[in-house]
Amino acid sequence: MDILIQQFVNALSLGGTYALLALGLAMVFSVLGLINFAHGDLMTLTGYAMFFAIGAGLGLPLAIVLGIACATLAAVAMERVAFRPVRDANTATMLLTSLAVSTILHMLFQNLISARPRAIPVPSWMIGAVDVGGLAIGVIQLMSITATALLLIALSVFLRRSILGIAMRAAALDFPVTRLMGINANAVVATAFGLSGLLAGVAGVLWLAQRGSVDPLMGFLPVLKAFIAVVLGGLGSLAGAVVGGFALAFIEVFLRAFLPDGWLPFRESITLTLVIVLLLVRPEGLIGRRENVR
Amino acid sequence: MSPAPAGEATPVNTSSSARLVSWPPLAGSLLMLVPIAVVSLLVWQTAGAALQGTVTHYLVLTVAVLAFSAFTGNSGILSFGHAAFMGLAAHVTGVLTIPVAQKAIFLPDLPLWLAGLELHFLVAGAIAVVLVTIVGFLVGIPICRLGGASAAIATLGLLIIVYGVLVGARDFTRGSQALIGVPRTVDIPLALLFVAIALIVCRIFRDSLPGLELRAAREDEPAARAVGVDVHRRRLLAWTLSACIAAIAGVLLAHELGVYSPREFYFQITFAVLVMLIVGGMTSVSGAVAGAIVVTILIEVLRSVEESINTVWFDEPTVFGLTDIGLSLAILGVLFWRRNGLFEYREIEDFVLSPRKAPAGSLTATPERVARDGGLEVRDVTRMFGGLRAVDSASLSLKPGEIVGLIGPNGSGKTTLLGCISGALECDAGTIELDGADITGMPSHLIARRGVGRTFQNVRLFSNLSCQENVKTALAAGSTGSRPARMTERCLALLGELGIADYASRRAGTLAYGLQRRLEIARALALEPRYLLLDEPAAGMNESESDELLAILARLREVRGPGLLVVDHDLSLIMRLCDRVIVLNKGEVIAEGTPEDVQSDPVVIEAYLGRRRTAERATSWSTARE
Numbered sequence: 001m002d003i004l005i006q007q008f009v010n011a012l013s014l015g016g017t018y019a020l021l022a023l024g025l026a027m028v029f030s031v032l033g034l035i036n037f038a039h040g041d042l043m044t045l046t047g048y049a050m051f052f053a054i055g056a057g058l059g060l061p062l063a064i065v066l067g068i069a070c071a072t073l074a075a076v077a078m079e080r081v082a083f084r085p086v087r088d089a090n091t092a093t094m095l096l097t098s099l100a101v102s103t104i105l106h107m108l109f110q111n112l113i114s115a116r117p118r119a120i121p122v123p124s125w126m127i128g129a130v131d132v133g134g135l136a137i138g139v140i141q142l143m144s145i146t147a148t149a150l151l152l153i154a155l156s157v158f159l160r161r162s163i164l165g166i167a168m169r170a171a172a173l174d175f176p177v178t179r180l181m182g183i184n185a186n187a188v189v190a191t192a193f194g195l196s197g198l199l200a201g202v203a204g205v206l207w208l209a210q211r212g213s214v215d216p217l218m219g220f221l222p223v224l225k226a227f228i229a230v231v232l233g234g235l236g237s238l239a240g241a242v243v244g245g246f247a248l249a250f251i252e253v254f255l256r257a258f259l260p261d262g263w264l265p266f267r268e269s270i271t272l273t274l275v276i277v278l279l280l281v282r283p284e285g286l287i288g289r290r291e292n293v294r
Numbered sequence: 295m296s297p298a299p300a301g302e303a304t305p306v307n308t309s310s311s312a313r314l315v316s317w318p319p320l321a322g323s324l325l326m327l328v329p330i331a332v333v334s335l336l337v338w339q340t341a342g343a344a345l346q347g348t349v350t351h352y353l354v355l356t357v358a359v360l361a362f363s364a365f366t367g368n369s370g371i372l373s374f375g376h377a378a379f380m381g382l383a384a385h386v387t388g389v390l391t392i393p394v395a396q397k398a399i400f401l402p403d404l405p406l407w408l409a410g411l412e413l414h415f416l417v418a419g420a421i422a423v424v425l426v427t428i429v430g431f432l433v434g435i436p437i438c439r440l441g442g443a444s445a446a447i448a449t450l451g452l453l454i455i456v457y458g459v460l461v462g463a464r465d466f467t468r469g470s471q472a473l474i475g476v477p478r479t480v481d482i483p484l485a486l487l488f489v490a491i492a493l494i495v496c497r498i499f500r501d502s503l504p505g506l507e508l509r510a511a512r513e514d515e516p517a518a519r520a521v522g523v524d525v526h527r528r529r530l531l532a533w534t535l536s537a538c539i540a541a542i543a544g545v546l547l548a549h550e551l552g553v554y555s556p557r558e559f560y561f562q563i564t565f566a567v568l569v570m571l572i573v574g575g576m577t578s579v580s581g582a583v584a585g586a587i588v589v590t591i592l593i594e595v596l597r598s599v600e601e602s603i604n605t606v607w608f609d610e611p612t613v614f615g616l617t618d619i620g621l622s623l624a625i626l627g628v629l630f631w632r633r634n635g636l637f638e639y640r641e642i643e644d645f646v647l648s649p650r651k652a653p654a655g656s657l658t659a660t661p662e663r664v665a666r667d668g669g670l671e672v673r674d675v676t677r678m679f680g681g682l683r684a685v686d687s688a689s690l691s692l693k694p695g696e697i698v699g700l701i702g703p704n705g706s707g708k709t710t711l712l713g714c715i716s717g718a719l720e721c722d723a724g725t726i727e728l729d730g731a732d733i734t735g736m737p738s739h740l741i742a743r744r745g746v747g748r749t750f751q752n753v754r755l756f757s758n759l760s761c762q763e764n765v766k767t768a769l770a771a772g773s774t775g776s777r778p779a780r781m782t783e784r785c786l787a788l789l790g791e792l793g794i795a796d797y798a799s800r801r802a803g804t805l806a807y808g809l810q811r812r813l814e815i816a817r818a819l820a821l822e823p824r825y826l827l828l829d830e831p832a833a834g835m836n837e838s839e840s841d842e843l844l845a846i847l848a849r850l851r852e853v854r855g856p857g858l859l860v861v862d863h864d865l866s867l868i869m870r871l872c873d874r875v876i877v878l879n880k881g882e883v884i885a886e887g888t889p890e891d892v893q894s895d896p897v898v899i900e901a902y903l904g905r906r907r908t909a910e911r912a913t914s915w916s917t918a919r920e
Contacts, residue, residue: 035443082626089633091443092372096572097629099565100622107615107622224454231447265462269455276448276455280436283444 003257005135011253012246013141013206016148019245020203021226022233023155024196026241029230030172031192032087034094038078038102039226040219042071042197044109046204047214051118060123068201075197076190087189109216117213126209144206151202152242155195159238164191172238232275234288243286248275319497322643326583327490330356338482346482352590353485354546356583358563359570360492361540363582365532366571368505370512371442374564375449378456379430379537380544381559383422387545388473388554389466390418396475403465415479419545423538430537431530438529441515453564460556470555478552485546492539496579497641499535503770506759508532510767512577513756516718520750521768521817522742569621573628574635577758581637588636589621596620639758639801661791662822664855668729669693670746670825675714675724676881677707684710686881687724692857694824697847699868699889700861702878703902708861709751711878712827715859716748717741729824743772747818748827751861753810757803761789761813764802768820784820792816792846808839812846819850825857826850832864840867847871869893877901 021039028036049070053063082101086094126143129136159165164187170178171188179185200219207222208214225248233244251271259267279285330353337349358380366373389404390413397409413421437448461470499505508528511518518525548554566589574585600616632638674687685707692698700708713719715726717738725734733741742748756764765785789795792812797805802813811831818826831847832840844867847858862868868875869889877885877892879901885892892898 029443033443035446085630086633089629090370090576091446092366092568092572092576093629093633093635095372095446096568096625099568100625103565103618103622107619110615224450227447228451231444235442235444235447265464266458269458269462272451272455272458276436276451279440279444279448283440285444 002135006137007253007257009135009137009141009145011250013138013144013148014253015246015249016144017203017206017222017245018226018229018249019242020148020151020199020206021223022229022241022245023152023238024199024203025223025226026230026233026236026238027168027172027192028196030236030238031168031175031189032083032094033091034083034098035091035227036196037095037098037223038105039098039196039200040221040223041102041105042075042200043204043207043219043222044105044214044216045074046071046201047120047208047218048109048113048118050205050208051120051214054120064205067205068198071201071204072194072197075193075200079189079193083193084189106216113216115216117215119213120208122209122212140206140209144209147202147206151199155199164188168192168195169238172236228272228275232278232285234285237285237288240285240287247286251275318641318643319501320494322580322641323490323494323497325642325646326580327493330489330583330587331486334482334486348590348594350480350482350485350550352586353482353489354480354543354550355567355570355590356489356586357485357492357539357546358543358567359574359582359586360489360496360579361536361543362567362571363536363576363579364496364499364539365529365536367577367579367582368500368508368512368532369529370577371449371529372446372568373449373536374446374568375433375437375452375456376536376540377559377561377564377567378453379426379540380547380563381460381556382429382456383419383426383541383544384548384554384559385460385467385473385556386422386425387415387418387548388476390421391415391477391549392473392475400468400474401466405465408466415477415545415549419542419549422545423541426541426544427534427538430541431534434530434533434537438526438533453560457556457560460559467556470557472553472555474553476548476552476554478549480546480550485550488542488546492542493579493583495535495539499532500579503766504528504531506763506767507771509577510756510759510764510771513758514754516738517750517754517756518767518771519738520716520718520742520748520754521821522739522771523767524739524771569625572635573625575637575639576635577639578635578637578641580640580642581635584636592621592624593617661787661819661854663853664694664822664824666694666855668824670715670729670857671725671727672711672715673725673727675711675721675726677710677714677719678722679710683881685714685878688878688881688883689724690859690876690883690886692825692859694857695851695855696874697851697858697860697872699872699875700859700878701863701865701868701875706878706901707881708878709829710881712748712829712859712861715741716746716827739771742821745821745824746827747821747823747825747856749811749814749818749829749831751829751833753807753814755802755810755813755817757801759802760799761794761802761805761816762786762798764813764817765789765820768817772821788816788820789813791819808835808842811835811843815846819854823856825859828858828860828862830862831860832862832867840864843867844871 025036025039028034046067050063050067053066054060058066078101082097083094086097126139129138130142159169167178167183167188168191170181178188203222204219226245229244229248230241231244232247233240233242251274255267255271259270263270334349334353337345362373362376365371389401389408390411392401394410394412397404433452437445437452440448460467467473507518507523511523511525511528515525544559551558570585570589571582573589574583575581596617603616628636670692672688672690674689675685676683676687677685688707688711690698700711702708710719714721717736717740721734725732727733728744728746733744756767762782762785765788766781769781769784786795786798789798792815794809794812794816797809802810805813815831832843835843851858860868860871872889875887875889875892876883877898884901885895885898
């Protein structure tokens with residue numbers, strides 16, 4: 001029973017990171033139709049910003065704030081420089097553009113910083129575990145769950161209450177019509193990218209807390225997972241992205257915990273096969289929906 | 295707009311070989327192939343080993359690009375998964391061809407029957423291709439049910455799955471270590487041969503009827519279904535074909551490299567091939583081949599620049615990835631300049647050859663009249679969207695030869711009801727009967743093939759296909775049983791019937807709005823529908839355009855006589871055209887009868903104008919009939 005709860009906490013913490021990434025991807029996708037391969041590099045950027053901030057003698061809290069701000073600004077800049085010229089182009093063109101941006105960033109990281117991992121010291125109090133009702137739960141996991149929960153609540157308040165937030169949700173449903181309602185398209189797109197950068201930044205901090213180092217390719221794998229999560233939840237649905245992120249993490253964590261040893265090398269493959277089988281049953285994703293054709 | 299003058303059916307008296315060369319798929323293939331063959335054979339005869347290696351690798355990658363193009367180009371769904379098929383095939387052929395002595399050292403845990411096996415690479419390659427094609431077909435079943443970006447990401451999943459399996463199956467693949475000792479048997483002529491085969495197969499598939507249906511679905515999936523295209527099945531066909539070509543590319547790559555690990559068939563090659571495909575123009579086979587040339591040359595140039603920088607200016611390699619950065623910048627440059635790639639939607643012969651003149655003279659074909667028996671019966675159909683009853687137990691009937699108007703305020707459920715009848719939407723309750731057969735819940739392409747055509751409120755054409763191809767798709771998919779040879783004639787006859795024969799070879803998306811509406815009707819008529827559902831055919835038309843439309847519909851009734859269900863807000867058009875009018879409000883049928891009866895029905899007036907205005911009686915209603 002204890003091990004079950006322990007794994008539950010693990011899944012919740014991993015799922016939080018996936019959910020934040022997936023939500024950022026879904027925001028950009030629902031507005032522009034762009035599958036952004038450079039999303040992971042925003043995480044990496046957060047890592048390097050923190051690395052240099054700590055190196056410059058700033059404290060960890062300030063480094064975290066700087067790291068997240070850096071990812072947010074970079075996302076907005078990315079849109080302005082690279083994605084605006086191909087806005088309204090087909091999916092493949094936009095995807096390749098993001099791939100090119102991502103490659104350029106990788107190479108810059110490699111040449112200007114280093115191909116090797118750079119350590120980000122995690123304070124010792126974070127490494128331990130706290131006793132919650134007789135269960136030892138990692139401090140990092142607890143922080144990551146709390147951070148995810150707070151961020152998701154704040155975001156849902158923003159999306160429900162503010163004009164820009166409502167415009168974002170409307171744009172996710174139907175961007176052309178939203179533009180007809182007099183909403184400034186550039187503002188919506190910039191907000192989508194800014195938010196996706198913010199979310200990637202926070203996810204980057206959480207990811208770094210687990211790994212303790214940053215390298216040029218750090219963001220690639222988690223964002224790959226986030227892509228899968230987005231589709232699993234239902235492409236184009238913001239809530240779906242969050243649900244998909246948690247669902248994917250639960251499948252992963254529980255397979256890792258309960259799969260027989262001989263099968264462990266195939267864990268990743270089994271996880272994804274399960275996802276594809278789920279999609280076979282529900283092609284529009286866990287909470288996606290079908291729309292009327294006009 | 296009258297149809298083009300008939301007559302002058304120019305007899306084509308050319309020899310059969312000349313006709314074969316003027317056949318676009320073959321002509322296009324040859325135009326691409328000849329220069330590639332000349333250059334690579336020249337290199338084979340004269341150049342050193344290094345350049346020969348580069349050219350061989352380029353040729354193998356071209357086969358890979360063609361594999362991606364066979365699926366992605368025609369379906370519009372980006373695939374990341376084909377490298378998985380390449381890797382699978384490469385490892386199968388590897389295990390079958392590595393000399394027995396080397397297997398004993400590097401793959402000691404192989405099952406006995408495999409450990410003692412050492413096949414000729416062509417035999418092993420053939421086995422690998424067959425196996426991988428079967429695997430491709432099976433995994434294609436779930437993937438092809440998804441659409442657009444979801445399918446693309448599912449193929450990404452496939453890539454990761456197969457990579458994981460290859461690394462995990464250590465006994466057969468040495469895990470993440472490289473297979474060693476695979477015979478290196480691929481040279482320029484052999485690679486060239488497979489480029490030629492793959493290119494010709496891809497071109498023939500693209501221009502075949504199933505290929506056309508798939509390209510139509512790429513342009514507009516719901517519209518393709520509405521003319522009878524079985525989208526899943528067509529996708530699966532292209533997917534399986536492309537898996538087969540990818541397997542060939544994998545086998546070639548294996549026997550070109552001789553040493554490789556699963557990582558060779560992961561993201562790097564996927565991205566490299568996608569770059570070639572998209573830079574060249576995703577939907578064009580010639581573009582894919584040209585993209586491979588452009589990208590290969592670019593990579594070679596950048597690589598030598600990078601090397602010379604490192605040797606001239608630094609003692610040891612200092613600058614990394616200049617090739618990648620340069621390539622990425624080049625990609626951005628090309629895409630910012632030409633967002634659909636170098637070739638866009640065109641094939642090579644579209645640049646070189648002049649467009650073939652459509653044969654005239656078949657425009658007089660008289661369409662057959664629709665039989666008068668049977669009818670379309672909609673009974674108590676309900677459709678919910680979340681908590682909203684968009685259609686609330688609505689019933690209606692339509693007989694061949696009859697014109698029924700369906701009107702109602704905005705949001706009253708008219709389009710939803712059409713969606714339910716055509717099978718685009720599932721009904722939550724109620725039944726739909728077509729000539730006595732229950733078609734409730736039947737997928738829309740089957741309903742279309744049973745003779746229910748429809749047009750859409752927001753015109754849905756296959757924008758990047760020609761007008762003729764738009765109609766031809768419906769002829770091919772609707773299984774009205776015409777032979778390919780007669781299709782062009784019938785397309786032109788249908789376009790002529792709607793007065794747009796002059797535009798046969800124009801891209802549909804470039805037509806004026808009113809003509810697009812007509813093309814949509816022509817496309818629906820290609821199904822030889824017994825029932826035709828028209829969703830706001832006059833929307834956005836000016837008075838003269840809607841008068842012309844009225845004349846077209848009247849003639850349609852006279853000549854063909856299908857049952858017409860017309861949704862429109864243009865009440866004057868509805869009142870002049872229809873035998874019977876049905877009024878929907880909030881999903882329910884609130885009135886039905888002759889135009890006169892409906893106009894004076896107080897319930898209808900209230901639904902349109904609200905309670906307070908009812909007494910005032912809007913005058914527009916009485917003037918509508920004049």
